[in-house]
Amino acid sequence: MSKYTLEFEESLREIEEKIETVKSTGIKTGVDVTSTVQQLERKLEDKRKSIYKNLSRWDRVQLARHPRRPHSLDYIEMMCDEWMELHGDRYFGDDKAIVSGLAVIAGKSIMIIGQQKGRGTKDNMLRNFGMPRPEGYRKALRLMKLAEKFNIPIVTLIDTPGAYPGLGAEERGQAEAIAKNLKEMAIIGVPIINIVIGEGASGGALGIGVGDRLLCMENTWYSVISPEGCASILFRDATRAKDAADAMKVTSIDLLEMGIADRIIPEPEGSAHMHPKKASEMLKDVILEELAQLVTLNTDDLIENRISKFEKMGKWEEI
Amino acid sequence: MAEWFRRSADKIKTLDKRDTAEGLWIKCPRCAQVVYKRELEKNYHVCISCSHHFRINSSAYLKLLIDNDEYHGIAENVRSVDPLSFKGEKKYSDQLKAAQTKTGLNEAVRVVVGKINGQDTVVAIMDFSYIGGSMGSVVGEKISRAIDHARKRKLPLIIITSSGGARMQEGAYSLMQMAKTSAKLAQYSKDNGLYITILTDPTTGGTSASFAMLGDIILAEPNALIGFAGARVIKQTIGEDLPEGFQRAEFLVEKGFVDNIVHRRDLKRTITQIFNFFGIEKFQNSKVTEIE
Ligand SMILES: [Zn+2]
Secondary structure, eight states: OOSOOSGGGHHHHHHHHHHHHHHHHHHHHOOOOHHHHHHHHHHHHHHHHHHHHTOOHHHHHHHHTOTTSOOHHHHHHHHOSEEEEOOOOSSSOOOTTEEEEEEEETTEEEEEEEEOOOSSHHHHHHTGGGOOOHHHHHHHHHHHHHHHHTTOOEEEEEEESOSOOOHHHHHTTHHHHHHHHHHHHHTOSSOEEEEEEEEEEHHHHHTTOOSSEEEEETTOEEESSOHHHHHHHHSSOGGGHHHHHHHHTOBHHHHHHTTSOSEEEOOOTTOTTTSHHHHHHHHHHHHHHHHHHHTTSOHHHHHHHHHHHHHTOSOEEEO | OHHHHHHHHHHHTTOOHHHHHTTSEEEOTTTOOEEEHHHHHHTTTBOTTTOOBOOOOHHHHHHHHSGGGOEEESSTTEEEOOTTOOBSSSBHHHHHHHHHHHHSOSSSEEEEEEEETTEEEEEEEEOTTTGGGOBOHHHHHHHHHHHHHHHHTTOOEEEEEEEOSBOGGGHHHHHHHHHHHHHHHHHHHHTTOOEEEEEEEEEEHHHHTTGGGGOSEEEEOTTOBEESSOHHHHHHHHOSOOOTTTTBHHHHHHHTSOSEEOOGGGHHHHHHHHHHHHTGGGTSOOSOOOOO
16 A cells, blocks of 8 residues: 555655556566666655645645554654553543553653544544543543642643534533633643644644643644534535635644744654654654753743733734 | 413414514514513513523623623723634625624623622623624633733622634634633632623533633523534534433533523522622722723
């Protein structure tokens, strides 16, 4: 199977297939094809560079959702010296769309909370496609409070198509669970770094997304609703998701320009799914760098800065 | 009274079109009873025969709650811009203008300070008729200033919600208003402020998942639709019909997320009862309200 599955990668797939054809012709006929292959490989690289230099918003939305893109547990496994997952909200159950636990990165204790998508049908069912239920948000808060108690910094990894819109989720107070996290996270007395590693849809993402720094990996999106949801409501046409992505300005780069994201974490060429290990190293370096700054603040300043960061968010005029 | 009404209601059913066109009579969407409009107003816009609570605007709530309808506005000059130059089927800038013309309001929330049975109170009221009561930057900012004002002056805070959620036309800016208002409430709560929310029909999406659900006491109007996800989306996701009364105020009381359902007639009295119980007057100087 080709490495390339997205529409904008079509031309890459074509060149790659051509390389394969030339190679097998070479083997069959005994003709030396080395220079042709080299030429094509150079062409492939150039093409990749030009594609990734000009990604549209919709391209990035697709990369953020790429089935081979690293998810929370992939990054955790690659970044951590130690990891112990902790389960359950102590009220109802354990939500597998959110993973959380004790991580040691470069010798430092960090509480990591991440939204977890699955890979493949069975795993996706288990992870509920990364859509948390109230108990996921409550588990997250429980462990954030625990981290606060022992002065351990918190890192949250955002990657969700939204909070789960289900019967039970509503019955058990999806709105209350998210609201409470927003309120409590604002005043937790340890550094909190929020990182969008894939998709950040709506309140479901924000439910673990309040902190001192919002970092976005390069090929991610984060907004008030998915492009598809916005398209079906404001464009009255669900197929216009591409236009909705542009209209809402949903990418990491947009969020930086809007003053909502603090920093973009670059990804290796061809996106994180092409070079997961390298992507995780870049992520790890940034986490350690940001935490090193945040731990120097005293608790009162930390909380005051955090609240004033959110206070400034939004655009309005005063007449 | 009920007897009299029923008789006149029978007559109403033979009304000619002109009378309804003039808006003298309103048909109750719940029990289909046709009601004389002035009678409905006298009854707090609640259907006399079935108690259906008609949606009312911020002015009507102010009249209902604030002594002598006398209050000071807060953050009245904060206005929406179109930060993303958003254009869907319609341009956002046009939608804003149309909403202003239609409602005579400048945004989907009003914030005032006024007395409720003598108690100075900060009251924020959302208007569903203004772009579905959606929360954009201005709603977030005005709610935040309401909370700040209550915190600074040690006043109780009441927010009456009616909102379809966050305002998509402002993208991530509107999403962040959930965090902004919740952070402000965390500060207010830490300082022992008393916060009551009154959830009216409808309170959903980003509004429910932020300040609406953060009241120390959460009241709701009868049968108000309250929830996070929209019923249509849930139905699509689970592929079955939703149970009777799902996401209604009574359902939320049953599930433990709303303290009480209050008939609009009893709203002011209920608020005062809560104020009295907690002894608000001890906290603050109940002199004439100053504008911030
Ligand atoms: Zn009725």
